[in-house]
Amino acid sequence: MRDNLKNTVNRRQFTKAAGLTGALGVTGVAGCLGGGSDRGGDKFKFGVVTSLSGDLRFGGEVTRRGYDLWKKTINENGGIEVDGSSYEVELTYADAKSDPSTGADAASQMITSEKVDAVLGPYSSNVTLAVAPIMEKNQTPHISGSAESPRIWEEQYKHTFGTVPTVTLIARQAAEEILSLDPTAESVYVSGVNGPFSKATASAMRDAAENKGVEVLAYDLNPSDTDWTSVVSSAKSEDPDLHFHGGHIGSHVSLLKAADQLNYDPNGFFCHYGVNTSDFKDGLGGDASGTFGATVWLPSIERTGGKLFGSAADYAKAARDEFDQSPDYTQAASSAAGIVYQQALEELGAAPPLSDTEQSKLVSILEDIEVQTFYGDVTFDKEGDFYHNNTTTSPLPVQLQGDDDEAVVVGSSASASEANYPVSE
Amino acid sequence: MVSTELLSQSIINGLLLGGIYVTVGVGFALVFGVLEIIDFAVGEYVMLGAFTGAIVAPMVGGEGLLVVPLAFVAFFLVGVVIQPFIHHVTTGDRPMPLLMGLVFTFGLATFMRGSILTIFGPNTRNVPTNALSGGIEIGGLGTFPEVRVVTAVVGVLSLVAFMYYLYRTTGGTAIRAIAEDRDIARLMGVNINRYQSIAYGVYAGLTATGGVFIGLIYSAGPGMGLQYTAFAFFMIVLAGLGYLPGIIISGIVLGLAQSLTAVYLGGELVFFVLFGMIYVLLLVRPEGLLGKGEVA
Structure with missing residues (x-):
């Protein structure tokens, strides 16, 4: 077989193979893209x-x-x-x-x-x-x-x-509300994915804790595809009251699954973004309940x-x-x-x-x-650090509760429900 | 100061992570070492196995472990059906069969991923299990997550079983003969197509089975495959190209490097360290960690 490697590529045969590959690939992803560049005036x-x-x-x-x-x-x-x-x-x-x-x-x-x-x-x-x-x-x-x-x-x-x-506002305000729940947290472990959004989220969570005088035991950034048992092991050894995590849904699911596997059980997890999405709930099955999140809008x-x-x-x-x-x-x-x-x-x-x-x-x-x-x-800010960002819409801390893991608003607002905290099974 | 318990827990995590990689690497090393195919679809078999777990487990009482034998049999058959096509593009008068196989399986991988995305959508899905939940605490050592322990054990047992088949049975001898010299094996009366189909079927079955376990550990998602394809490549490079037993060592080394780097150097450096290991090894020891792989 290895002798064959020395042969010259036959262009027609290579093209056939590549063509078949392309056909298979295109079949698989068909329908993803729109097309057409005609530009009418209507x-x-x-x-x-x-x-x-x-x-x-x-x-x-x-x-x-x-x-x-x-x-x-x-x-x-x-x-x-x-x-x-x-x-x-x-x-x-x-x-x-x-x-x-x-x-x-x-x-x-x-x-x-x-x-x-x-x-x-x-x-x-x-x-x-x-x-x-x-x-x-x-x-x-x-x-x-x-x-x-x-x-x-x-x-x-x-x-x-x-x-x-911006997440600087959403995560910080929601984190401050969660840190104020009774019994007040004294320590927090902050983890996150090392990407612009996720890092900004984790950073805002850390800032919220520091502003509230809560001890930040670690600020632990990782690649999105990492195996989160290492983070969970480190966090478990620190024994924080709360665990905050900045990332997208995939990393939330992996982190919480690793926590379950290693019996890591702080008083609550706060993940931003997407705890009220079907992706998060489907990914965790029944283990999504009790997770805190942040949002700026809910159907209710x-x-x-x-x-x-x-x-x-x-x-x-x-x-x-x-x-x-x-x-x-x-x-x-x-x-x-x-x-x-x-x-x-x-x-x-x-x-x-x-x-x-x-x-x-x-x-x-x-x-x-x-x-x-x-x-x-x-409305959009006309100057400052949030130039052209809509900072008018208010952030809300939420928690997944009930048999259907519905996201309900918790915290200090008048319409807030009582938080399940420390989170019980 | 280094906490002893955190160190032992990190070693446990690394060893068990290595076990997960072994479940993927076994089949990949098999098709590379025996059939001499670089199968770019390896990660997609993992993804399909995980999805099989997510879809079928709720139909069998919500227990993902029960899907394992089904996944092996189903994907063994899938592999048997697909292998003749791979054989077709990698044999005959075709030049550079390795490249042909690579191109074909790349298309296959794209097709598998795209199909799942189209049929089931982009959502991550849980693979449920009631039998393996939580971890076993062993004082002074750390926590052994049940699902990861079982996965690692299955990975190692799969490798041992396949090694036994390969070196202690007539079928295994035939497969090794094909790998050694296809033409002479045919002259000696070996049914080439049959044994290649069996080997590819076993690979597909083992990898999809690994996928069910990986789904139990993490979850199932249409985009999860590429990561495991990359790790499968790492595995066979570290193990030594074509050297099957090296897969256990390479899995353990990868798992430990990942776990210990994350805890003691920082999670941001994990992939830097892993890629660095691979590149250095390719430069100074291309025959693999144990020095038993093939070199040109």
Whole structure:
């Protein structure tokens, strides 16, 4: 056999093998990408760069559901109204494949080939950080419905906005509430994944503990694919009152499974993001109960309402009818991003396709916009560390409780339920 | 100051993590060493095994362990069906069969991953077990997670059983003869297709079985396979190319390096240390840790 290795490659045969490989691969991932670059003037065309494959595909699907539900609902309601005429919305998707450079390439391709009017942003801060400079270079309006890393806003990108408050605010405020539960925690172990969003989350959790005078026993960052028994063993030897973890859902599931296997049982785990998603609950089976998380929106929450959906409950019902599962805050924030564009385009009063000048005016309108939505009131900071981030929507600490592991608000707010704390089985 | 209990717990974690890697590495080393196929789909067999556990376990009383024999038999048959296609693209007048096999299995891996994503969606899924829950505390040493202990034992037993088959039975002798020289084996009356199908079937079955256990330990997700493909490559490089018994050593070394690095140097350095080990080994000892692998 090894003699054969010395032979020259027969190009035709190699091409056949490669072709078969490609055919198999394409069959497997068929249907993931949208296509077509025809540009008519009867619709507003939005590009969406999000992760439909790779490690972040779950979050990418969440954003996709949010954007799709906005598109479906607005089109059913006649579209975006401009000077007495209504224009439907079209979304064209590009797969960032959970990879920042792929996301940047896809964004660039989308702007030059698809000639979109504006862009709805990727899932994950990593990809958003790669896409935002492309938007800046092309002066294309860009609203993210999911990215939470503070680094995005620190970069002061003029064309990038975000409807989810930065994790610096969400995780810190939720952590402070959880640290105030009775009996008050005296020590905390902070772990996280070493990525922009997750690291910022873990850092915010650590800051919250230090601000409250709680001893931080360790600040332990790891790669996302690590085996979490090492972290759990270290944490168990420190015996903290609470364990805080910053990461995406996969790392939460792996951490809590390792904790169960090693009999590590602090008074509670606080994980951000996604404890109220089906991915988290399915991944842990019955062991998800009692986990603390943070959110900025729940189906049961009282919010102002406004365009398209009258309340959070209305939105949740529409989402369940469409996708057969409850929406989380990322999905809600993604739909809210669409609603913000809707109001901004109505204020702009320009028909599609938008010229460069009109896109520039759209950015100016977004800077000053105030929108009331089912998700909450949305405005964007005009200066400071959270430049163009929506910091108006309030964070909420939650805990999974009951037979169905429903996320309920806990903490000091008037509508909060009693926390199961210290967490009992 | 180094805590003795944390050190012993880290060693336990590393050894058991090594056991998990052995369950993946056994089959991969088998198809590389015996069939001389670099199977890029190895991690996807792990993923399919884990998904089988997640889907079937609720149908058998919520016990993932009961899925293990089913997964072995089902994926043995899958392997038997797939192997003739691999044989087809890696034999005859085709040049560079190793590359052909690599390209074909890469496509197979993409197909498997994409299919699961399309059929079941992106969600992570739990593989339930009631029989293996929590860990056994042994004073002074640490905690032995039940599911990881069983996984490691199964991994090592699989390797021992396969070594026995390979070196103590007629079928195993035939497979080794094929690996040595396919043409002479055929002249000696060995049914090449049959034994290659059996070997690939055993590989697919063992790897998917490992996947069920990995699903019990972590969970099942469509994107989990690539990580195990990478580790399988690490395993056979450390073990020495084509040297099956080295898989246990390489699994233990990888597991311990990962565990001890995470605890004593920092989790951020884990993959830096692992990749560094592999590169250094390839440079200074390409025949593997035990020096018994094949070199060109």
